[in-house]
Amino acid sequence: MDGSDAAALFDPANWYREGQGPRYRQLHAYLTEAIRDGRLPVGSQLPPERDLAEFADVSRVTVRRAVSQLAMDGLIDQRRGSGSYVRPGAPRLEQSLSRLMSFTELMQARGMSSTSRILARGLFAPLPAETMALGLGTGEMVARVERLRSADGVPMALERSCLPPDVLPDPDAVEVSLYAVLRARGLAPTRAIQRVSAVNITPREAEIMALAEGTAALQIDRTAYLASGRPVEFTRGVYRSDIYDFVTELRLDS
Structure with a gap:
């Protein structure tokens, strides 16, 4: 990439929006x-810090923070x-829609190390979708x-799980795997119904997942049931569509 191409790519008119958050965060996004979209292809070199700061019309500290976050994300x-x-x-992750599997179990099956950051937990008044489910x-x-x-x-998904209080009386017990906690209580679901939708992430989701506002994603609404038929979990998750593929097997009825 020559200097003129780099100057055009990193021109602040392309990425900075007044009132949309700190410059380093907008530059990182x-x-x-x-x-992700190939404008910076695999193997390409970012401009030196001083040049990138000049092209983007920001301080070198701003560039350093944005680039350091890219390194933490595993992108550079x-x-x-x-x-x-x-x-x-x-690599893209395939998750079967016909198998009830937690995020932690899926990552373990792929040989990856999963982590969870708790954003909120406790007892709350239910939203209408939670009440119905x-x-x-x-x-x-x-x-x-x-x-x-x-x-x-690498941030993969945002998940909001809701359960009746008698099924999960202590939300603080959930650190990594919700299903591990439910299994320990003998209340792990045995089946689930999922609905997959295409969405664009909200400003809050974009900030948390370090993605550009409005990025396309997959939304999964899952209602899980005990063997008795009682619904015990409603989870709404937003998953990165550039990494996740959800697959299912179809059979012809005989």
Whole structure:
């Protein structure tokens, strides 16, 4: 990439919006999008810090923070004395829609290390969708756990899980795997119904997942049931569509 191309790509008119958050965060989101869509192809080198600061009309500290976050996200390699290079993209993850499997179990099956950051948990008044899915009565509360799910340090999904309080009386017990907690209580679901929708992430979701606002994603609404037929979990998750593929097997009725 020559200087004129780099100047055009990193022109602040392309990525900075007044009132949309700190410059380093907006620059990070823009660079992430440029890597994802191929404008910064695999193996390409980012401009030196001083040049990138000049092209983007920001301080070198702003550039340093944005690029450091890219490295933490696993999108670039920072090589001492050489520069920063775009890494190969993460492999796409296939998750079967016909198998009830937690995020932690899926990542373990792929040989990846999963982590969860708790965003909120406790007992709350249910939202209408939660009331309907769980068959709650008037005045009942829900145990809710909202988590950012990551694999090998890369944010993958936002999940908000809601359960009746008698199924999950202590939401603080959930650290990594919700299903591990439910199994320990003998209340793990045995089947689920899922609905997959195409969505664009909200500004809040974009900030948490370090993606550009409005990025296309997959929304999964899952209602899970005990063997008795009682609904015990309603989870709404937003998954990165550039990494996730959800697959199912279809059979011809005989």
